[in-house]
Amino acid sequence: MDRQSVYSLSVLAPDPDASEDSRSQTQAYLREFILEFRLDNAFIYRDQIRENVLVKQYYCDVDIAHLISYNEELAHKLTTQPADIIPLFEAALKECTRRIVFPSQKASDLSIPEHQLLLHSSVSQISIRDLDATNISHLVRIPGIVIGASTLSSKATALSIQCRNCQHSETLPVSGGISGITLPRVCSSKRAPGDPTDKCPLDPYFVVHEKCQFIDQQILKLQEAPDQVPVGELPRHIKISADRYLTNRVVPGSRCTLMGVFSIYQNKESKGSGNSAVAIRTPYLRAVGITTEVDHTAKGNAIFSEEEEQEFLEMSRRPDLYERFAECIAPSIYGNKDIKKAIACLLLGGSKKILPDGMKLRGDINVLLLGDPGTAKSQLLKFVEKVAPIAIYTSGKGSSAAGLTASVQRDTNTREFYLEGGAMVLADGGVVCIDEFDKMRDEDRVAIHEAMEQQTISIAKAGITTILNARTSVLAAANPIFGRYDDLKTPGENIDFQTTILSRFDMIFIVRDEHEKGRDERIARHVMGIQMGGRGMEEQAEAEISVEKMKRYISYCKSRCAPRLSPEAGEKLSSHFVTIRRQVHSAEISANARSSIPITVRQLEAIVRITESLAKLSLSPIALESHVDEAIRLFLASTMDAVTQGEGQGSKEVMEEAGKVEEELRRRLPVGWSTSLATLRRELVEGRGWSEQALNRALVVLQRRETVQIRNGGSQVYRSGA
Numbered sequence: 001m002d003r004q005s006v007y008s009l010s011v012l013a014p015d016p017d018a019s020e021d022s023r024s025q026t027q028a029y030l031r032e033f034i035l036e037f038r039l040d041n042a043f044i045y046r047d048q049i050r051e052n053v054l055v056k057q058y059y060c061d062v063d064i065a066h067l068i069s070y071n072e073e074l075a076h077k078l079t080t081q082p083a084d085i086i087p088l089f090e091a092a093l094k095e096c097t098r099r100i101v102f103p104s105q106k107a108s109d110l111s112i113p114e115h116q117l118l119l120h121s122s123v124s125q126i127s128i129r130d131l132d133a134t135n136i137s138h139l140v141r142i143p144g145i146v147i148g149a150s151t152l153s154s155k156a157t158a159l160s161i162q163c164r165n166c167q168h169s170e171t172l173p174v175s176g177g178i179s180g181i182t183l184p185r186v187c188s189s190k191r192a193p194g195d196p197t198d199k200c201p202l203d204p205y206f207v208v209h210e211k212c213q214f215i216d217q218q219i220l221k222l223q224e225a226p227d228q229v230p231v232g233e234l235p236r237h238i239k240i241s242a243d244r245y246l247t248n249r250v251v252p253g254s255r256c257t258l259m260g261v262f263s264i265y266q267n268k269e270s271k272g273s274g275n276s277a278v279a280i281r282t283p284y285l286r287a288v289g290i291t292t293e294v295d296h297t298a299k300g301n302a303i304f305s306e307e308e309e310q311e312f313l314e315m316s317r318r319p320d321l322y323e324r325f326a327e328c329i330a331p332s333i334y335g336n337k338d339i340k341k342a343i344a345c346l347l348l349g350g351s352k353k354i355l356p357d358g359m360k361l362r363g364d365i366n367v368l369l370l371g372d373p374g375t376a377k378s379q380l381l382k383f384v385e386k387v388a389p390i391a392i393y394t395s396g397k398g399s400s401a402a403g404l405t406a407s408v409q410r411d412t413n414t415r416e417f418y419l420e421g422g423a424m425v426l427a428d429g430g431v432v433c434i435d436e437f438d439k440m441r442d443e444d445r446v447a448i449h450e451a452m453e454q455q456t457i458s459i460a461k462a463g464i465t466t467i468l469n470a471r472t473s474v475l476a477a478a479n480p481i482f483g484r485y486d487d488l489k490t491p492g493e494n495i496d497f498q499t500t501i502l503s504r505f506d507m508i509f510i511v512r513d514e515h516e517k518g519r520d521e522r523i524a525r526h527v528m529g530i531q532m533g534g535r536g537m538e539e540q541a542e543a544e545i546s547v548e549k550m551k552r553y554i555s556y557c558k559s560r561c562a563p564r565l566s567p568e569a570g571e572k573l574s575s576h577f578v579t580i581r582r583q584v585h586s587a588e589i590s591a592n593a594r595s596s597i598p599i600t601v602r603q604l605e606a607i608v609r610i611t612e613s614l615a616k617l618s619l620s621p622i623a624l625e626s627h628v629d630e631a632i633r634l635f636l637a638s639t640m641d642a643v644t645q646g647e648g649q650g651s652k653e654v655m656e657e658a659g660k661v662e663e664e665l666r667r668r669l670p671v672g673w674s675t676s677l678a679t680l681r682r683e684l685v686e687g688r689g690w691s692e693q694a695l696n697r698a699l700v701v702l703q704r705r706e707t708v709q710i711r712n713g714g715s716q717v718y719r720s721g722a
Helices: 019-036 044-054 064-070 072-080 082-101 268-272 306-316 321-327 337-348 377-387 442-446 449-453 517-531 536-544 547-560 567-591 601-617 625-644 652-668 677-687 692-704
Strands: 059-063 116-120 139-149 153-163 169-173 205-207 213-223 237-243 255-265 282-292 367-371 391-395 406-410 417-421 431-435 456-461 464-469 473-478 507-511 674-676 708-711 716-719
Touching: 019 044, 019 072, 019 082, 044 059, 044 082, 059 064, 064 072, 072 082, 072 139, 082 116, 082 255, 139 237, 139 282, 139 417, 306 547, 321 337, 321 601, 337 367, 337 377, 337 473, 337 507, 337 547, 337 601, 337 625, 367 377, 377 391, 377 431, 377 473, 377 547, 406 456, 417 464, 449 456, 507 625, 547 601, 567 601, 567 625, 601 625, 652 677, 652 692, 674 677, 677 692, 677 716, 692 708
Parallel strands: 059 116, 116 282, 237 282, 367 473, 367 507, 391 431, 431 473
Antiparallel strands: 139 213, 139 255, 153 169, 153 205, 153 213, 213 237, 255 282, 406 417, 456 464, 674 716, 708 716
16 A cells, blocks of 8 residues: 555456456356346246255256347357356355255255256257267257166265375365376375475275275167168267266157267277377267157147147147048159048057056057058158158168167177167157068067057067167068069969968058050159149149148047047947958858958957047047948958959959869960860860869959950850960
């Protein structure tokens, strides 16, 4: 004061270089934010802390958007220097707890546990493949699918170490994440100058485990969602370190968005090997928030705006919604109305039921498209992959049993086995599209039997015995045995599948490439219109219901509606089912052979599911008789049509007999000769003892192959070609 100059004192915020002051200042700002931030006159974070602490949960979930609106600079600091700010935030939370929950007690008397800060935000996401060096030590938000979750391990937050020689003890703090810590090489105890004891040797410290502090830690493996992977690339994955309240939040197969600090750690393998670069580190993510996406099994989780809900409710009241919805499925494909309607049912699914004894009945609908090449089966599958909220597309030859269900992998570091979910597990709550279903190996096809009916995948390999959820619908496309469907053979000879898998499909469509002039002209006109850039059909469908809107509407119906059958509808269904069984039984007796496509109680359940999905489309809580009528029509047009395709073809014996008659006719009639039908009948039926059915069948086959012609009103048989 005695200097002859103006004395000044800073009354503004302290200089940022004075780190200690600025840290306490930041902590004070964060504390104010927690205590003062309010939304609609409610102190949301005060209330949250109070609720959590009273149930002994020491964490607080903060929305970054709130922090931005409160103090933008603070929020910017949090995203760019999370390693510095998060510990301050957690200390501020601890202080707030003391003020809010235990205001009357002295600070020295209280021992409040450490708090955890969880963050969530709605900022733009960044994909795993876009993470680069500029993101290191920043806060990032990445979406993906959890493909592996380790068991819980305990990580020390404070290590208590003791010197072997002089018993000097010390506590070392350990930072979070995967990074390790090295013990001091030299004892740091302060000795009196004339102390006679020897100096402690090198590396004197050992860890006293009883006095350390531990927290739970779990390592997750996050992979890019299949729909975000560019074509021709392998999906990338990243390690996630989750601790305390973030552990055991997700299971493999769940889709989630992770908020975390992008960090690096020294890989164990690269340390030991001499050729590795010293400064190269492996990236990982320290989780500070996990938000799981909509789980279709838990209702009401999806977030729809009020305008959207209003629009969907209006849409559901449209009388022609079912027709329009089916037309908007793959509009660039001509015709196939019933198949499109079946796909609409498959996308919505029926209602899942859990019986009082704990037994589960599936609500997902499985559809098989079996047919000639060039009938746009794969295009339909591709469209479903695009429009279903969760979908995975796979092709028969490229899918193994482990790839479809789950595989057991071994962790490179810990040498422990862990499970990685396959396509059926990742598509839990969605659709799996399997193309070239007939080209799959039998043992791979068997792997999905359980997933299709029980909706689970049970694994017993390498000491791991577990059951995974696979609540998916299956849409499969296949060709018949000979590549094309042969009319002259029974369905059993055309379809090379076991009845066990066929009975699991709710609808089986035989897609035929019919030759008919009018139809061919319409298809040709349609295809040329599309090829020449006339997107008339597509644009019309887009105007009706766009793909994005369809996707949202399907999610909305699935989350809001689980219809049940009305008593009248149930009565109608059961009587129809009995009739269908009787028809099939009589057909089997007349043909003297079992039907290749079985009609069992599963098919009754299938019609129930189709009925429920039709009711769900119009958001109706009760399935009425009109829905039952349409479901039965669809079932008759698909599976029953496939069953009756071979009717009148006769049994196997007749087929074999007809083959012999055919050979005899070729031998008996040279090209250009003709004979009367009555003579043939007398010779072959009465003379040789072959049945008349076999003769008629052989003549039909030869006629189709243009080997013989029937003249004079059916009495004369003329051999026209080879």
